[in-house]
Amino acid sequence: MNPIIRNILVVIGGLIIGSAVNMALVTIGPNIIPVPEGVDMTTPEGITAAMPLLSPQHFIFPFIAHALGTLAGAFFVGSLAANSWKILCLIIGAFFLVGGAMMVMMIPSPTWFTILDLVVAYIPMGLLGWKLSGAKA
Numbered sequence: 001m002n003p004i005i006r007n008i009l010v011v012i013g014g015l016i017i018g019s020a021v022n023m024a025l026v027t028i029g030p031n032i033i034p035v036p037e038g039v040d041m042t043t044p045e046g047i048t049a050a051m052p053l054l055s056p057q058h059f060i061f062p063f064i065a066h067a068l069g070t071l072a073g074a075f076f077v078g079s080l081a082a083n084s085w086k087i088l089c090l091i092i093g094a095f096f097l098v099g100g101a102m103m104v105m106m107i108p109s110p111t112w113f114t115i116l117d118l119v120v121a122y123i124p125m126g127l128l129g130w131k132l133s134g135a136k137a
Helices: 003-032 044-053 054-080 084-107 111-120 122-131
Strands: none
Touching: 003 054, 003 084, 044 084, 054 084, 054 111, 054 122, 084 111, 084 122
């Protein structure tokens, strides 16, 4: 297969896998760390209204979801791309970073979480996925 086409397909696959991991963890998070009674975490408006009621423990699963989703997507890309592994893994991190930045604009969160999430969960996880995959630069 043409390496360019392979890389495009692998990046698309990495985005799908990373998104699936992210969504799975965000979905199971409230089952493990329950939200306060009466809080609606199914809509952006509900999440915004619930922010004052949430404690730091309620941000564990969103952070883990963002970080592991990016890591899984980058690992997939690093493992299967034809070449340019590091750059393609960073592209995965950048895609998820843009998504994270968009979420921060739509749903306000505590400043500490916003900084932690945007600084640690995306580009570093893209690089870690590349490293763990054993791919070359």
